[in-house]
Amino acid sequence: MSKKLLCELVLKSWDSTVKRTNKLFNELSDEEIKKEVAPNKNRAIYLLGHLVAVNDMMLPLLDLGEPQFPKLTEIYLKNADDPTNDEFTVKELREYWSISNTTLSDALTKLTEDQWLEKHTKISDEDFAVEPHRNKLNILMSRTNHLSYHLGQLILIDKKE
C-alpha cells in the first residue's frame, strides 16, 4: 500500500507542476512567449521548446517508447537559445507541448509500482545493483524539479493586463 502511495505522490507532484506550467503558457500571448525571462537570458519560446524536448527524451529513458519530436533535440537540448534561428513557431511548439504532455501522462499512469522501481535505460545492470535509487521514479522526481526551475523563470515575464 505505502509503496503505491509513494509512487502516486511523485506522479501527483509532476502532474501539478505540468498543470501550473501549462496554465502559464496559456496565459502568455505568442508575442510574450518571444520575450526573454530576464535581460540577455533565455526567451520563453526557447524554454517551451526545451521543455518539450526534455519531456520527449523521458519516453526512451523510462522505456516508454520512441521520442516523438527528435527534431527538437539539436536546437533545444544541445544548443543555447539563438534568436536568429527560430525554426519552429510558437504555435507549433505549443502544439508539441500539448501532444507531449498527453503522451507522457498516458504512459506514466500505466507504470506499476514495481516498474517505477526498475532501473531507467541509461544505467547498466551492474551500476544499478550498487545504486538502486537510480530508478524510474527518481527520473520523474528530478524532471519535476527541472520543470519547477524553469517555471520560476517563466513567471518573471510580464503579462499584459
Next chain:
Amino acid sequence: MSKKLLCELVLKSWDSTVKRTNKLFNELSDEEIKKEVAPNKNRAIYLLGHLVAVNDMMLPLLDLGEPQFPKLTEIYLKNADDPTNDEFTVKELREYWSISNTTLSDALTKLTEDQWLEKHTKISDEDFAVEPHRNKLNILMSRTNHLSYHLGQLILIDKKE
C-alpha cells in the same frame, strides 16, 4: 526495503537542491545578492530570507521543533520584497540560512520511513484519513520543488568574473 529507498530518494533530491542553492549563494557577492533577479522582480536578498523562513516553518509543520527565526515571517513570508525595509543584512541572512539548513538536515535524517508517512501538523486526522498523501514526505517533495523554482530565478543574476 523499497519504502525506505523511496524516502531516501526524496531526501536525496532535497539535499542536492539545497547544495546547489547554497553553492549559488556562496558564489554571489553581498552586492550581487542585493540585485533583482529580473527588472522589478524580487531581489536575491529577499529570496534568501524567504528560503530561510520557508525552511524554518518546516520544523513545526513536520513536528520537528519550534521555528528558530520567527522574526523573518513578517518580512519574508507575509510581505512582498520591499527594498526600503532591509531589517536584516546579507551577512545575517547568510548565517541564518546556514544554521537553518544544518538544523533541518539533522532533524530530517532522524525520521523513520513510518514517520515520513505520518500526517503533517496542519491537517486533521479526519482529512488525513481521506487524503493519506498529505504526509510529511509530500511536504518535503513540495518544498524541494519550491526551492528549485527560486533557484531557477537566482541563477539569472549575473556574477562578476
